[in-house]
Amino acid sequence: MIAGKRILLIIGGGIAAFKAVDLVRLLKAGGASVVPVLTRAGAQFVTPLTLAALAGHKVHQDLFDLTEEAEMGHIQLSRAADLVVVVPATADLMAKMAGGHADDLASTLLMATDKPVMIAPAMNVRMWEHPATQRNLATLQADGVRVIGPVDGSMACGEYGPGRMVEPAEILAAIDAALTEGPLAGRRVLVTSGPTHEPIDPVRYIANRSSGAQGTALAAALRDLGAQVVFVTGPATVPPPTGVQVIKVETARQMLDAVQAALPVDAAVMAAAVADWRVANAASSKMKKDGTGRAPGLEFAENPDILATVSKHPTARPGLVVGFAAETDTVVDHATAKRLRKGCDWIVANDVRPDTGIMGGSSNAVTIISGQGAESWPMMAKDEVARRLAARIAGALQG
Numbered sequence: 001m002i003a004g005k006r007i008l009l010i011i012g013g014g015i016a017a018f019k020a021v022d023l024v025r026l027l028k029a030g031g032a033s034v035v036p037v038l039t040r041a042g043a044q045f046v047t048p049l050t051l052a053a054l055a056g057h058k059v060h061q062d063l064f065d066l067t068e069e070a071e072m073g074h075i076q077l078s079r080a081a082d083l084v085v086v087v088p089a090t091a092d093l094m095a096k097m098a099g100g101h102a103d104d105l106a107s108t109l110l111m112a113t114d115k116p117v118m119i120a121p122a123m124n125v126r127m128w129e130h131p132a133t134q135r136n137l138a139t140l141q142a143d144g145v146r147v148i149g150p151v152d153g154s155m156a157c158g159e160y161g162p163g164r165m166v167e168p169a170e171i172l173a174a175i176d177a178a179l180t181e182g183p184l185a186g187r188r189v190l191v192t193s194g195p196t197h198e199p200i201d202p203v204r205y206i207a208n209r210s211s212g213a214q215g216t217a218l219a220a221a222l223r224d225l226g227a228q229v230v231f232v233t234g235p236a237t238v239p240p241p242t243g244v245q246v247i248k249v250e251t252a253r254q255m256l257d258a259v260q261a262a263l264p265v266d267a268a269v270m271a272a273a274v275a276d277w278r279v280a281n282a283a284s285s286k287m288k289k290d291g292t293g294r295a296p297g298l299e300f301a302e303n304p305d306i307l308a309t310v311s312k313h314p315t316a317r318p319g320l321v322v323g324f325a326a327e328t329d330t331v332v333d334h335a336t337a338k339r340l341r342k343g344c345d346w347i348v349a350n351d352v353r354p355d356t357g358i359m360g361g362s363s364n365a366v367t368i369i370s371g372q373g374a375e376s377w378p379m380m381a382k383d384e385v386a387r388r389l390a391a392r393i394a395g396a397l398q399g
């Protein structure tokens with residue numbers, strides 16, 4: 001709920017700053033109060049007058065404004081908010097935050113605050129993908145900063161790719177989620193979801209029937225209990241939930257990289273249907289029929305086991321690791337053996353024989369296998385499975 005909440009909104013200097021104006025409008029419409037802080041670069045893109053008029057509040061710009069210091073002080077300004085939001089977070093602002101700089105009002109507020117911080121990065125594709133930005137991102141995440149976006153899209157600079165800021169409505173949903181007081185408030189939870197695609201050549205791939213519905217429902221349920229959710233998803237057919245950090249991947253190996261980059265987390269819920277094998281001899285250009293009638297021989301290599309890697313992580317094993325097991329026969333026996341083999345705490349097992357309609361469907365009948373034994377739940381909507389599982393995860397993290 002954003003009504004009655006106070007948002008300290010730091011507007012960085014990027015073309016996406018114009019979207020911050022819309023965000024102010026949405027926050028105000030939802031009953032929040034907004035205190036805008038405009039960086040020097042931000043003021044090149046939006047005017048203080050526009051922001052002040054929409055926010056109904058003075059815009060803060062200068063660290064050394066003495067009247068301001070006498071009236072309020074930057075320390076107090078940084079603490080009076082319920083949440084500090086940076087929109088857009090430029091590469092420069094992220095670097096300052098990660099490095100602990102405090103040489104202007106925005107960076108000083110970010111250093112001085114004792115409140116949760118959320119950033120919506122926006123920058124050119126190359127700048128986003130630059131190792132320095134990725135290092136800063138990892139540092140900020142480890143510091144507990146909530147990151148929303150960026151997403152793939154065309155950018156003002158004419159390039160296409162990751163770096164485009166998420167839309168204001170999406171930022172609003174993330175703010176709403178961040179302000180939710182729930183049993184998972186302050187907890188960071190990783191959820192993997194969807195299938196993986198393993199390329200055969202540049203146009204063909206091997207996939208499975210996972211829709212990503214159960215993982216998506218789980219991420220939403222964990223978010224609703226106040227968790228900061230990092231959602232690593234393969235190419236799913238259902239859209240990712242709002243208000244979570246979405247990281248899109250295609251292959252199992254990319255998923256492993258994204259998962260490792262997301263650590264440390266309090267809990268990891270691995271609902272993705274990861275391909276066990278990839279094509280070892282994937283072609284770099286499209287395979288052609290050679291006229292002889294001979295089919296190409298595909299060779300397979302085993303993919304890394306992401307769940308086992310996280311469960312057996314030497315330094316950053318999450319406090320709770322939950323795996324899934326999609327089986328077609330002797331479900332509980334297989335899943336019980338899998339729990340031990342992979343080293344996770346719980347396995348959520350389900351029967352995915354085609355006649356159950358579970359894979360790709362909207363209902364699920366699961367058995368939760370833990371060190372205490374197996375507990376079967378009746379068939380219910382995947383949303384309900386997600387809510388119950390999220391509540392149980394919250395209980396386990398509290399206990």
Ligand code: C5P
Nearest residue numbers: 270271272274304305306307323324325
């Ligand atoms: O071995 P199996 O695929 O049945 O195990 C299912 C569980 O293991 C799921 O939680 C899935 O996300 C995870 N898994 C994984 N990496 C793999 C294969 C499965 O993390 N390569």
